[in-house]
Amino acid sequence: MDDSEAVFQEVGGTSLTTAQLCKDVWADEKTFAWQIHQILYDKARELDVNTELGEIAQLAQKCRKDQNFRILTYNYDDFLEQYLEWRGVKCCSMFTTKVRYSNGQASADFYGVNGQPNQSLRLYHVHGFLPKVATKSQLDTLHIRSICLTEADYNMLYNQPYSWPIASQLSFFRENICLFIGCSLSDPNIRRLLEITAYNPPKHYAILPMMYKSTDASGAVVPKQFTTKDRLQIENHFYRIGINILWVRDYSAIPEWLHKLNRSIV
Structure with missing residues (x-):
């Protein structure tokens, strides 16, 4: 009889190794990304101003005129973007793809969604960005290839000291x-x-x-x-x-x- 829990414990029992095993099962990258998408959004609740994200959005609304105010998130979802939109705060969601930081010559490249960084509140998704869509076929390739979730992903990312995600975090921690x-x-x-x-x-x-x-x-x-x-x-x-x-x-x-x-x- 199969025992998935025992398998997870045998290979390390961490969230990274569990994610790696899941990706090994769902070898197709779009299928793997869709599984993540379903976990993120299938049980999502209605927007509520009295929640943690609601208060963060209000904080961003009050501080958005300060050019030094930025948000860095390790989350993949677009819930904060939804709250910011609800508050009337224009934001630029920034992320990169794994192919960018696996190639040192292009490691500084990133993508901005819904505006330009110099015109909007900057929201850095340093471990990837998977916004909500209606169907699996609507998943964007750039979003799929941005997700840093498995053991292999983390090893590749944090062995690239000049990559955009690492440089972004160092900038936040050093300058702010x-x-x-x-x-x-x-x-x-x-x-x-x-x-x-x-x-x-x-x-x-x-x-x-x-x-x-x-x-x-x-x-x-x-x-x-x-x-x-x-x-x-x-x-x-x-x-x-x-x-x-x-x-x-x-x-x-x-x-x-x-x-x-x-x-x-x-």
């Missing part, structure tokens, strides 16, 4: 004060770039929840809260790579925190 929202900061590749550009004292900020999920003696999942000592250890850990921690109660409290930030901006 960044606020990390909904990002666990567990990706070793991102952490390496942060460490390269780290300042002392740190100038970046990350919102993290104090609550986390644990298991009791029976194996049941129960919510727990980091102790003061635990939070201090976490803060010291991220301080080294240039990040100050902003604690919130749990993930559901992030929109509330962003709402207060929006209210403080005139």
Whole structure:
């Protein structure tokens, strides 16, 4: 009897190796991209101003006249673009394809969607961009070939130090004060770039929840809260790579925190 869970554990058990196995099964790149598309959009909810993305869009609306304000995302979807459009914010969605950074001579090339970078808010999709379409046949080849999801994709990308996605991240981390929202900061590749550009004292900020999920003696999942000592250890850990921690109660409290930030901006 087949046991897919055992197979995933045997080859590494990480999200990258799982994605690699899935791509090996769906060898056709359009079929693989369509599977990703369905996961992203099939259960999408209606736009809601009181969500995290709704508050981020409002923040962008208030800061869009500042030419230094930019957004970098590791997500593939166009949900933020939808919220920005809802807010009347014109944005340029920027991405590149794997063929660009696999060839060092063309690695700086990128594509902009819905406008030019000097005319709109710039939204950088450094791991690829797969906007919503109605059918599989409507998937665009450039979007399909932009997706960096598998182990092979990540190895190729992060071994190209002059590629557009790497240069973009280094530019963000070196030249800007960044606020990390909904990002666990567990990706070793991102952490390496942060460490390269780290300042002392740190100038970046990350919102993290104090609550986390644990298991009791029976194996049941129960919510727990980091102790003061635990939070201090976490803060010291991220301080080294240039990040100050902003604690919130749990993930559901992030929109509330962003709402207060929006209210403080005139």
